Amino acid sequence: MQCQLSAHDKGEHFGLLTDAGAYGTALWLRWHGTNETELAVLPDCPVAAPGPGGEGCCLFADHTTQHTWEDALEEVSCTS
Template sequence: MATHDDGEHYGLLDDVGTYGFALWLRWRGRSEAESVTLPDCPAIAPGPDGEGCCLFAGHIEQHTWEDTLEEISCTS
C-alpha cells in the first residue's frame, strides 16, 4: 500500500461474482469499516501484454502495475 496518513482507506475482500465488481472494506481513520461493492478500474497497462489494474474505478494515485519496478534488459 502506498504511504498515506489521511483520507479513506480500502481493503479488497472478495470478488462478488458479478463481472466487473468486487467487495471492498472502506474506512477513514479509526472509524468502523463498512463493506462496499465497487466497479473494477477499467485501466490496462500499456504494451501488448498489458495487465488490468487490480483496484476499483476512480481510485486515486497509481494503478497497480505502476508500483512495480521496471525490468531492465540485460542486452542494452
C-alpha cells in the same frame, strides 16, 4: 486488513474482501481512521498497463492513487 492503495497518510482506505461478485465488480471494506468501516461493491478499474498484454489494475474504478502495475516499490498481487 491492510489498505490496498499506494502509501498515503490521509483519506479513505480500502481492503479487498472478494472479487467473486458480479462480473466487473468486487466487494471492498472501506474505512477512515480506526473506528468506522463499511462494505462497498465497487466496479473494477478498467485501466491496463500500456503495451500488448498489459497487466490490468487490481483496484476499483476512479481510485485516488497510482495503478497497481505502476507500483515499482513492491510486487502487488490482486489476491493479497
